[in-house]
Amino acid sequence: MQTGLIGAASLCMLGAASLAAELPPPLPAEHLTVEKLAPKNPHWVYVLDEAFFNEIDSRVYLFDGDSYRQLGQIDAGFNPGINLSPDGSTMAVGTTYFARGAHGARTDVVEFIDNSNLAVSGEIVLPPKRANTLPTYFNLAYSADGRFLYVAYVTPASSFGVLDPAKKSVLSEIDTAGCVLVIPSGPNRVSSLCENGRMLTVTLNADGHEGSRSLSEPFFDPDSDPVFVQGVPSNDGYVFLSFLGQVHEVDTSGVHPAFRQPWSIVTPAERDKEHWRPGGQTPLALQRSLGRLYVPMHRGGEGSHKDGGTEIWVFDVKTHQRLARWPMAPLKLGPAIAVQVSQDAAPLMFVATDKADVGVFDALSGHLKQVEKQQLGQTPWFFLNP
Amino acid sequence: MQTGLIGAASLCMLGAASLAAELPPPLPAEHLTVEKLAPKNPHWVYVLDEAFFNEIDSRVYLFDGDSYRQLGQIDAGFNPGINLSPDGSTMAVGTTYFARGAHGARTDVVEFIDNSNLAVSGEIVLPPKRANTLPTYFNLAYSADGRFLYVAYVTPASSFGVLDPAKKSVLSEIDTAGCVLVIPSGPNRVSSLCENGRMLTVTLNADGHEGSRSLSEPFFDPDSDPVFVQGVPSNDGYVFLSFLGQVHEVDTSGVHPAFRQPWSIVTPAERDKEHWRPGGQTPLALQRSLGRLYVPMHRGGEGSHKDGGTEIWVFDVKTHQRLARWPMAPLKLGPAIAVQVSQDAAPLMFVATDKADVGVFDALSGHLKQVEKQQLGQTPWFFLNP
Amino acid sequence: MRSIDRLLERSSRSLAQRTSRRSVLAGLGRLLTGAALLPLLPIDRSSSAQAAESGTHKSAVDDPQNCEYWKYCAIDGFLCSCCGGSSHSCPPGTAPSPITWIGTCRNPADGRDYIVSYNDCCGKASCGNCECNRNEREKPMYRLSRNNDINWCMANTDSNYHCSVSVILGVSEQQ
C-alpha cells in the first residue's frame, strides 16, 4: 500500500513545492521504523500484569521510572512465571497456552525473550505440569551461571523441571513431594519450601539430574506464623517475611542453607495491640546495597495477609531499625499490593495499588514522583528489576 | 480431594448431630452440579464483548433481560464474528486463534456452540482469510435452511467461504472482488456490498459452488452518503441505514434484491442545521413484528459516524414517522454505541454505552428498567437475539 | 470494561484446619486427575439454599452474589453466582475441578461452623464478574491444600480458570 503510493506521493511533494513557495518548508516525509531500546537502565522495571479479568492475556510491560514511559510489552499467556537470566539479557516466561484461547489443547512452555528488542528468541515446551500460580521469584529461576533453568511443577504433586536454556531442552524432572517452588543457589543447587517449615535442597550433577538432597531443620512454623513464598534475593541468599512480621534471612552461598536469627519488623505492641501486618501480592522488596527492606503494612487479623499496605515501612536489615513509615492515603493512593526497589545508588521504589495504579517514589526520601493511573494493566502484581 | 474427605465429613455429620441436638437441624450437604439452562427466552440476549483492551479474549455473554443475570459465557477469540443457526440452537463463532496467545501460528476457525449448554460441539478450520473486523450480522451467516454457512474473507482481497455445518467441511471459496460481507437470502443466495454502491448476489448450486452471479444497480452513493454495513434483518430482507439518515430497505426474498424507495429519519433541518446523525458500533435495531426502528442519534459532522447516540430515536418503518426520542443523559447513561430490541410482543431494548454500561429498556415506553454497570465486558459492541 | 473499584475487592482463599496433609492431596490429585464429578454426600438441595439462590433483596451475608456471603469466607476468584452458576453450581459449559480445597465457615443463621469445599469451574476464560477474595486461615503454596493462589483447574482437561463455588460438605465437629 505504501510502496504503491510512491508515485502519487512524489507528485504531491512536487505540487506542494511549486504551489507553496511562500510558505515555510514543509515537514519532510517520515520513515516508519521499529523503535530500538536504549541500553538497559537500573530505573527500568518489568511490570507483570496478571490480567486477572482476561487471564489468558497476561503481559509484562517494560516501564522507565525516569521518563515514566512504557518502553514495550512482552506477552505472557496464562498464569505466567517470569525471571531473568543472570546477565539480564534474556527474560524467561513460563506460561500456558490453549489451542483455542481459553480452551483446547494445553501447551506449557518457557518462552525466551531477547530483552534488547523484546522479541521471542526461542522456547522450550514443558510437560503440562507447570505450577499455575501467582508470580514470585521462584516459579522459574536460572542457576547462578545460567547453565540451568528450573521450573516449578504442581499437578498437584510437586516437582520441578531442569531445562537447558542453551540447547533448549528439558534435562530432567525432580520430585519434591511436600516441598514447592525453585529457589536457586550456586551453579547447581535448588531449594524448595516444605509444608513442615523446612527447606529442601537438591544438588544437581553435571547433566542436570539429581546428585543429592538434604532437608534443613524447620526455620519457621507454618501453623503459627508461616512465611510468604514471595521471598526476595539478598547479597548471600534470600530474605523471607512471615505473616506476623518475622524476617528470615537465609544464606544459600554454602552447600547447605544457613538461617540467621529471625528478627521482627513489628514491636509486640504493634503486632498484638495495633495488629500491624505485612501483606499483599508482593509484600516486600530489598535494596541490597543499602540493606533496606520495604514492606507494605496494614492493620488486620487472621486472613488479612493479602490485604494491601496502607503504609510502606522501611527497615535497615543490619540494625533491624525502622527507618520510615510512608502512608499511602495522603498521596491519594490505594493500599499497596506490590512493591519493588531499584538496585542503583539513587533507588526508585515502585508501588502497585489495589486500584492498579503504579506509584514511582524516591526510595530514599519516600517522595512520590509519579503515579501511572491504571496505565500498566488490570492487575500489576509483580515487578522485576532489569 | 472431595471424595478423599467423605470419611472425615461423615464423622463430622455424626458429631454435629449428637452435639447439636438442641439446635435447629443443620443445613444438609449440597451437590456440586453444572447449571442447566432453561428453555430460551425472547428476553435473553447474546452480548459480544470485543474485549478491545485484551482483544484475544473476546467473549459472548448470555444475559437475561428479565432477571438481569448473566446466564453464561461463550469464548470468542480474536476479532470474532458470530451468528445463529436458523433454529437458534447453535451459535457459530468465526474467530482467530494464535498458537502462543497473541503470536505464533494463526488458526482461523468457526466453532459451533450448543446453545442449550454453551459447550463447543464442533469446529471447522478455515483458510487464514477470515475478515478480521468488527461484528455485524454479515461476518458469517447461515443460509435460510441452515444447509450452508457463509464466512466473509478479506486478505485484503475479498471473497467468502461456503461451509457445510453438518459435515463440518469447507465446500468452496467464491471471489467477490470489490464487494464484501455475506448477506444471506433463501437457501442458496449470498449478497455482498460493493465499493460502487451496488449489491452483488451470488447464487450457489447444490454443492455450494457458484452457480451464477448478478450485480444490482447502485442503491446508495458511497461517496456522498454511504450506508453502514451494520444492516439488520427485516421481514423480507434487510434494512440498511446511511451516515446521513437515509433508510434503505432491501427485499431479498426474490432471485434479485429489490430496493424500496429510501426514506429519511431526519428532516432537512435536523440533518443540515442541527446535524443530527445516526452513529455507533451497532447504529440500528429493528423490531420486525411492530415495524419499529431504533437508532442512536447524535449531533455531529463528517467523521462522527461512530460516535454514540445521545438519544435513541424510534421510527415506524411503515409510516416513516418518528414515534419517540429517548435522551440518554437524564438516565445517567453515556452515549449509546450499540442497540438491540427483542422480537416478542413485550419487547425489551438493550443499549450499550461508551462507558460499557448496558441499559435494559421497555422498548414500547422507553422506560429504563435496569443498568448493568460495566458487568458485560470491556467493550460490548454487538447484540444478538436468541 | 469494569472499573477497578467494582472489581478489585479484597481477595484470597482460606482452608479448614483439618484438611488432609499435602502428600495425601498429591496422591488424591493423581488419583482424581480427569475424574468425573462425584457428588460428595448425595442429599437434595435444601429449600433454604434454594431460597438463598432465588436472588432479590437480602443481606450481604445471605446473598450468594455478594462477596460477604457466609459460605465464601475463604473463596478467591469470580463468584460463579455472577457467571451463570450458583454458590454451588458451575456455569453452563464449564467443568468443576475434581481437586479442590476445603474451608470452614460459620453460618450466622444457626451459629454452626460448616465445612465447605471450594471448587473452581474450568474450561472458559475468566468470568470477570464479582471478583471476591477472602483469606481466613489461608496458607502459602507449601501448604498446598490450604492455598488458594494455585489454579485448581490444573488437573482438568480444559484447565483454564473461569469462576469459583462453595459447596457445603457438612457441619464441622468443632462447635
Next chain:
Amino acid sequence: MRSIDRLLERSSRSLAQRTSRRSVLAGLGRLLTGAALLPLLPIDRSSSAQAAESGTHKSAVDDPQNCEYWKYCAIDGFLCSCCGGSSHSCPPGTAPSPITWIGTCRNPADGRDYIVSYNDCCGKASCGNCECNRNEREKPMYRLSRNNDINWCMANTDSNYHCSVSVILGVSEQQ
C-alpha cells in the same frame, strides 16, 4: 484495569480522497503480503518531529501521546507513542503492517494538508494504552482502503493487532 473514562475515547479511521481503488489495494495486498518494511520516502526525521517526540509539556495537537495530535486525524486504536514506539515507529518486538490506509491531516503549524499513512504494528497483544479513534472521511468496509474497522495486521506473519502509527508521506496537492 483502566477506567472506561480514560480508555474509551471517541474512535475510528478516515482516509484521504485519493487512495487507490480497492481492487488495486487487493492486488498490492497480495503483492506485499509478508513483505519487509520498505522506507517510503527515505528522508531523515526532521528535528521538529524529534522535538515533538521528546515528550514533556505541549499542547494536545502537538503531543504525539495525545489523541488530538494533528497527525492522528484519522487514526483508530492504541497510539504506539504510548506503547514503546512513537507517532511513526512501532514498539520494540512488533512488526509494521505492510498494508495500510492513507489519510490527510492539516498541520496547524504551517496550515498544510499532509498525506499520512496509518500503519498497524503487529505481533503482540493489544497495547491497551491511549485508545484513540478519529473518523474523518472514514468509509465502511466496502471501501476497504478507507476503512479502519479492519485489522490491518491481517497480512502479517503475526497478525495480532498491537497499536497504530501515523507516518508523513508528503504534502497533499490540495492546498
